[in-house]
Amino acid sequence: MDDIRFPQKTTSKTISLLSQIPFPVAASVEAINQKDGTKFINAFSQKVIMVDEGKQHNGQDKLAEWFEEALVSHGASVDVKKASVSDKCVVLDVMMDGDFVASHNITEPFQLYFAFVLENNFVTSMLITDWDSFQPSMKAVWANRANFEDPVSSVRISPRPQQIPPPGWVKVKMQAVGLNYHAVFNARGLGMHSLKFPHILGGEGAGVLEDGTEVLLYPAMGDSDFEGDETVDPKRNIFSEQTNGTLAEYVIAPHRNVVHSPRELSAVDASVLGVTWLTAYRMLFTKSGLRAGQTMLVQGSSGGVTTALIQLGAAAGMRVWCTGRSPEKRELGLRLGAEKAYTSGEQIPEKAAAVFDTSGEVTWSHSMASVKPGGTVVTCGVHSGRIVPTELMSIMIQELNIKGSHLGTFQEFRDLIHFVVARGIKPHIGLVLSMEKADVGFRNMIDGKTEGEIVITV
Known part of the structure; x- marks a missing residue:
């Protein structure tokens, strides 16, 4: 030169x-x-x-x-x-x-x-x-801005600065992170609180502490003085909303949110329990009112929450039915423990005691038509739309219950972990990707190309 x-x-x-x-x-x-x-x-x-x-x-x-x-x-x-x-x-x-x-x-x-x-x-x-790269950095998956129409275009896979844990918090070296629709909502700019960009995505995962202890992350944070069911705390938030998310080499978390991981669970299997499986657990065991032997209908058979519902319901002794848009998706539901699998929108032979709807607008009418009098529809998702028709006369005359569900309490998280270990349940992981290919996972979720949970290894 x-x-x-x-x-x-x-x-x-x-x-x-x-x-x-x-x-x-x-x-x-x-x-x-x-x-x-x-x-x-x-x-x-x-x-x-x-x-x-x-x-x-x-x-x-x-x-x-x-x-x-x-x-x-x-x-x-x-x-x-x-x-x-x-x-x-x-x-x-x-x-x-x-x-x-x-x-x-x-x-x-x-x-x-x-x-x-x-x-x-x-x-x-x-x-x-635009941040001080003289300081330690880390690999991360983050969104540079909100993009409602094309959230994947906002996803970046590149270094971000490491954070120093404040008093009462610890640093966790992440090993595996479950990829769920909450990250898609965040990239679209949607959340329970106003989101600031850029921010690291991801709400659940498994990793290790500095001393090598293997841990899981409970996703919800909130007001330490709030009493009662913490899922309705007005200040509740999860990783990636008011703090950086879990899709990074290192995450800082409150001491309370760090739970020892059982030796029976691999990091990949444990990584999906925080948001996806906790959501399914609360829907089934807290919200639905079901007892062993009763019939439950899961709207879907290949998404993260729907496969978790099928596996949990089968392990708890429920009669599990599911729907699926393709023969392959319905076959997956049967392999995971469903007794019967129907095409999407198909009239079922008898109404279910509880219906679990994770989609919203597209499946709502079928969910309402599929629940027996006095039964319950539990909803946790709006992937296909947030505005749904509601026929009040049927709800009134048939005394139907409609319940929303979001995440779960800390005690429910601990109960979920114990239940999964005690019943020997292996969460169904459909796809494992490296962090460098996280955008592929996002696109598959949005396009409905899932076969269970997607996990990102760190």
């Missing part, structure tokens, strides 16, 4: 700092200020990985496109304020200037952090963040 030649606008401090860091990094900064794409690309390896705003760009060709679109088109320049050099890593604290108001609504100059990894005198990766 040629010697570095700094443009006149480069400050003396920047020149001084760049003279003390590895040549490829200094050359890339000079290239930004000179708007020289060739010189910029020459500082990087052919298989470079660059991440900016959580978006990954692989290879020199994609990096060249990014350089023109993200920097040159905005007249960008950088002024280095601080540098940190370790064995193969260089982190720069920079102020970026240019014309970003119209496209990004950003007032210039603004602070960014550039982190470079080097090998054989080339930059092999570059990470640009």
Whole structure:
């Protein structure tokens, strides 16, 4: 490479700092200020990985496109304020200037952090963040903004800063995380509380403490002074709403929310109990009023909550019926313990004592038509729509019960764990993905391509 030649606008401090860091990094900064794409690309390896705003760009060709679109088109320049050099890593604290108001609504100059990894005198990766990358970071799955129509487009899989546990909290190194629809709602901007972006997604999971203790996470937090059923605490929230979520290498959690994991459960199996299976447990054992031997109808047979309901109901001695949109989905329900499986919307031969609806608008009429007089419809989901028709005369005359259900109490969580272990239940996991492929899991959930719970390994 040629010697570095700094443009006149480069400050003396920047020149001084760049003279003390590895040549490829200094050359890339000079290239930004000179708007020289060739010189910029020459500082990087052919298989470079660059991440900016959580978006990954692989290879020199994609990096060249990014350089023109993200920097040159905005007249960008950088002024280095601080540098940190370790064995193969260089982190720069920079102020970026240019014309970003119209496209990004950003007032210039603004602070960014550039982190470079080097090998054989080339930059092999570059990470640009608006958070202090001098501090420890971690892999994470997060949403950069709310997008109701296409939530997957907001999902990012890239480093985020680690958090320091405040008093009364602990750090958990995550091993496996159950992927459920709550994360989809969050990416859409929906939650019990106003959501702030960016934030890490995920509401349940299993991991280990610093001393190696294997643990599960109880998902719900709230007002420590609230008395009664904590699922109706007005301040209740779960991971990823007012705190970072569980789809990360490390999670900080209140002491109370960390529960020892039984040795009978693997991290993957345990990871789904916090939200998905706890939701199903409360629907069945707290809300439905069912007794062993009675008939229950589960609307669906392949989702996380529906497969949990089938497995829990069969283990508890219920007569379990389910519905499914395809022969494969109905067959799965039968394999998991259902006595009968019907096509979606099919009239069942006799009405059930309780119907479990996890979808909403699409299945609601069939749910109401399938419950016997005095029976109960338990609802926990609105995936297909939140507004449903209600015929009050039937509800009144047949004395039907409609009950909503959300998560479960801490005691119900402990009871669920004991029940699963005592009955030897192995939660049905349909798909296990690495964190790098979490977006595939999100898309499968939204498209209904599920065969039980989806788990992300960390």
